[in-house]
Amino acid sequence: MDVEDQGSVVVGVTVVDQLIRAGVREAVVCPGSRSAPLALAFAEADRTGRVRVHVRTDERTAAFLALGLAKASGRVVPVVMTSGTAVANCLPAMVEASMAGVPLMVLSANRPLALVGTGANQTIEQAEIFGVHARATLSTHGASVRESAAGSADAGGSGAVDADVSESSATGASGASVRSVIDEAVAAALNPLNPGGVHVDVPLEEPLVPESTDVVSLLAREAASEAEPAGEVARDARENPRRNRALPYGEVGVDLSKRTLVIAGSSADEAWARAISDELADVPTIAEPTAAAPDFPVHSAAIGMFTAGVVAHGEYSAMTRPEHIILVGRPTLHRAVTALLKDPDIPVTVLTDVENYPTFATNIVQVGSRIRLDNDSPQAWLDVCRGVSDMGAEAVRQALRLTRAPASTESGAAGSGSAVDGTGGAAANAPDSSAPFSAAHAVAVVADSLSVGDLLVLGASTAVRDASRAGLPFDGVRTLANRGAAGIDGTISTAIGAALAHAAADPTAIRAPRTVAVMGDLTFLHDATALNIGPHEPRPSNMLIVVTNDNGGGIFETLEPGRDALRTFGDGTPAFERVFGTPTGANIEDICHAFSADYHQATSVEDLARIVEEHEELGNEGITVVEAVVDRAWRRTIEQHIATTVNPQR
Template sequence: MEANTQPDSTNLSPAVVASVLIVDELINGGVREAVVCPGSRSAPLALAFIEAERAGRLRVHVRTDERTGAFLALGLAKATGRIVPVVMTSGTAVANCLPAMVEASLSHVPVMVLSANRPLFMAGTGANQTIEQSEIFGTHSVHAASLGNLAGAAETLEAAQVATVSGADVDHAAVRNVIARAMNAASDPMRGGGVHVDVPLSEPLVPDSMDELSLFAQEVAQAGGDSAAATGNLEGGDCATGNLEGGDCATGNLEGGDCATRNLEGGDCAAKSSDPSETPRPVFSRPLPFGKVTVDLSKRTLVICGAVADMAWAREIIEELAGVPTLAEPLAPVPDFPVHPAGSPMFTAGAVSQGEYSAATQPEQIVVVGRPTLHRSVSQLLADESIHVIVLADTYSVLDVTGNVAVVGSTVDVVGEHPAGWTKVCQAISDMGVDAVRDVLTSSDEHFTGLHVAAVVADSLRDGDALVLGASTAIRDAARAGLPFHGVRTEANRGAAGIDGTISTAIGVAMAHAAEDPTAIRAPRTVALMGDLTFLHDVNALNIGPMETRPDNLLIVVTNDAGGAIFESLEPGDARLRTFGDGTSAFERVFGTPVEVNVEALCEGFGVNYRRAESVIALHDILADHEEQPAPGITVVEAAVERAWRRKMEKTIAQAVTPS
């Protein structure tokens, strides 16, 4: 078939035709993974995706829970840098995607919620499974669009009753245009994130036969030339990122089909491959939102680095700042001069003295890279009006909670030399933090806590591993255990810092991580570390159907302290607030939230491997065994720890790094 010849769709319904076009446009834009949740109204979309998988154009993951499905898409998108759509039917199915959409937009991860809908005239009529869903995510999506009647959905009840619309009446270019604009918005390097495309569909929702669907999909794929993604022919539209004139989308020209993968050098977005996992990760060449700033090292300077959208950009920044003391969170690049976070309270002390010697410990200047959010002492520093704060950002999301930021940039020019003794002071502060954590771990051999678990997990990591951290206590314990590490990709849902969807995210990361080298004899390892509440919050993620691909070599370590450990170190955990005068529990009931769940039985029910550790030595041995001979699929290791010791441990560390 000649390029740009519209395939014959006379015998197919508009819903089926539009669904095939949507899937083809997504693939032309670089999509290689998709998550599909079952539903009647979304049937044509589901069938179009399965047909594309049958043809070797992408890989489909089916999930029965839309919330876990959306977080699975988030994990896949985090690990690959590509847009991952998640498909569902109408109604509350769409609403279940809100937590993942919030996280995707705040973390600038390209996830697309592709929701089927009833014809729009049915909203507000009391029709079954019908809600106002076209703009359900509000400000939590970076772009929202509806196909309206482009997929042949009837505009009125009378039109629905006549039902004379043929698949041949579907405007191919218009359908593709809506999808291409959404892809550009999702993958915009400075404003991208979660997007929503609502697809109203009228019956009939399925083809007369699968052969008809396959033939039409094949013809559409072969035609290919009218793809908006491949041509950059995006007609009008804001795209939430700027005007889409000739495919610009405020991110640079879309040459050769650069939609779902930002700027692909070489231009072939549709990269022909019989195995989606063999499609290479995108190569980024991108504009930046802000200009160059100058950092004068003659001021006492501290770099604080947090989560970033573009790790390659962050590594370049950290290289430019080599030799500058850097407090890096686990999601940041590994710095040249790391400062342990446990010592960070010393930077708020102003100065310390011993005898006739004194030294200034407060930085005069802080350079923030990305979005650090973990440590309260860091927040105190950033709020100090006497400190000159510079923020370096790769997106338009700039961390400035207290309005204290003086300068914002995206690249840096370093001048000057460190003041005498400043780097020695920073090294001493870092050493104090390291010693404080080491002492509390070694002096409490009879105790087994979440910090012990994080230390053992950190010690077990090897070059090439991927690590997924729970967003609450786990990531903070990992920071104290010394992360980030060279050669270990670390992910966490710290955009909104919610604990929901962590297992699903880890599964997505693990499957994408394994697909990076599909010829490997053994899949590379992904380790996930999370607390018991985080695990239980998303335990349905382990419900993976027998016909679905399971992650291989995924190790989930669950720190089970029977409740919410983080509150032990926060104000509600104070001894004066734990009970009322008559002995009625306050803290334990509403903050500790103790649970009594048989994790082993849960794992058995889901068909997941299970191990249990009740000591540091036992956990070390289990992790060593798994590294040597990993069990296939998913393994859950339950580390049964004590929560009561947490508050004393936190107090001991704090006292060790607080100047007297």
């Protein structure tokens, strides 16, 4: 089958067939005229059961949906769109994919390359639109446009590659070369040493559609019947790229007779991270919610005590400063962790499953992918770590039990249709401050409800931090968050994609496994159109979204902009609330009803616990959104109490 003779319809069919051969099982498609050959080919593949297609009308949402599908499944998931700004809308998801090692593929249609730069309608320079954020940038027009260093499975860092592009036609490639480009893109996305997002640009000339869908079906059958080229990578290797793979670094040894602390963040290869966690089972570990659950957890609320060196209480004193740190994966949450890693007097061993490991630690002494532990940890050090962890956990429990009213600030409580008055006073329907209900309380309720087999997706701002306070990660509960670039964009879409992949992993289950997503109101509003799922599209089942609505940006309450001196100008004009608190007064109930999502509201810990328990017991055929109406002012009070309780200087 010759692409040059058969035209753009065959290009689309060939691309889709090769993606399926390479292990693709899910695809997200956006409507567009130029991308019609790809869209029709995917529709045919969906009809015949070769792939499951999800259609979305917003490319930004679509890209994050594909990100969630890829993140949860570990497979390449393409998102298809037309030319122009449609492609640019995928940049946030591409950045997150490559920062987090997720095999997202942006599959963009393009005008014939001869039209680029001529001012032709809906024609932009798409070849390098993602720049360094794509592991590889390729074109079906005959050659690789650019491949980033270590981007392909067998590359040793090729840098820029000049494209040898034929101008003989708008499509410019044979069927064999199209298949080769797709294989190269999949290999780059799944590169076990450096996985991430890739971009494949597909120039298409008119005619873009056949006379009937029968032509698409016929061409798809012909493409599927073609024999695989000799030497093509075995299917098992394509679908399981990390099985029996070579790791980037060798074995390193650590002497546990020195006070050793493990700090664990996210890893691209979760199986590798679990194996390393098992090896480190007896070593005290500070683990972020998205890390593998450790056997010897140290609560995150007490991290600062490790920087003190010695903690004294009455006649008792203990050495808390580690003599060695083992860094697993990439931690991003806690400033106190960064401070520990930047201490020039503490040597750091880095354990990584990818070539590009975090380098922000000051005193990295060795890098490995496997570990050998020598000697045993001193019992006194283990006792100190248990004590420190218990202090942190107890500080959080005490903070959540506080009943005194928080200090007055401009941060009003949220509510359906609530607003903050001009002077920053709380709205009339604010929760009673004598019965505290904050985002931290809401996340604690959700954490208490989690069971083995649940999938938890967290917003990248306050939700993931509150989950850390609640003691996550939990064994048997997979936890995901877009902490690659730590943006709040696309969280609902990511969660929906992850929920769909989570259910697809066990299609024989009587009831879909539960997916719970937790995020703040701004994160929810940022991606609310993700709830716009067409009537013919796959929908997640047994999915719960908890929105902690504090009417604005709660995270800033505890950061530098939240200081009292920055709350207002000298004449009383609000400063913090205007540009950091950013209350919206949005009616989340109306938004949910507009997209036919089931909606509930909780105004207390008891309300939320009841709703979550009912959902856990009964499930739901679709998406249930619970708006937890919380008070932002409590965040400062809770964090101040925790900091005071675990302050090593007291």
